[in-house]
Amino acid sequence: MLNGLQPWHLIIVLVVLVLLFGAKRLPDAARSIGKSMKIFKAETKSMQDSDEPATEPEARQLPRATAQPKTTDQQVTDLQRQLDELKKQQGSSADQPQKHVG
Template sequence: MFRNGLEPWHLIIVLVVLVLLFGSKKLPEMARGLGKSMRILKAETKALREEDAPAEAQNGTAASQAEQPRQAVEPTNVTKAAEPSKSTTA
């Protein structure tokens, strides 16, 4: 039923409906606004990534793990301590 869901004539119809709804003057303004908001989003995500990078460098996690392999840890057997018997004294 939806094999060829998006054909060229579908895009033309959507474009015509957009022009009829918003007018030809509003569409470029809307596109500019969308472009500006995408640039702001990109800049903010880049700033968040840069904030996370110094925090990792201060902790030394990223640099030390990349340079030095971890040493193997020997497994240890854990035994459960016996519970002391509860004696009742009267």
Template sequence: MLGNLKPLEILLILVVVVLLFGAKKLPDMARSLGKSARILKSEAKAMKDDGAARTAESTAKPEADAPRTIQAAPGDTASARPVQEPDRTTQG
């Protein structure tokens, strides 16, 4: 979007912004915008870390109660069948 603007147009936009908001409010707005960006970045990192922890937790201990199934195609539940796994207690 900004790649299509010429330097004169960018300068005109900046002048309009200064006239609308005033020179005194611009530093406060920039500071507030910076705080918001830091909060957004920290929340995104926390969500990413939480997702990674959940993924590691789910791969670490699979559910033993639910039988594993083989599916013919993703989402195809009609042809899914249980997997016959050998019992670990009967093996020598």
């Protein structure tokens, strides 16, 4: 009689897997199989999406910049201001006592 897999069949398969690979390697193997399946699903979905005819021409374009480009002087000023803020933050953290690991 062939009734498919019985619960004891699964138990035997699990025991054989543990004996072959060891209990420490099985979780890592399961994780890697899961990651592989996730990548496989994503790739097959992207292949199916690329097979469909494009109804919208280039819907994923980057938004255009609305602000005017900054001049070099403005960029230097902004960078100097950011540098000053970082120095202030480092100065305030240097005032606090540091723990020494010995």
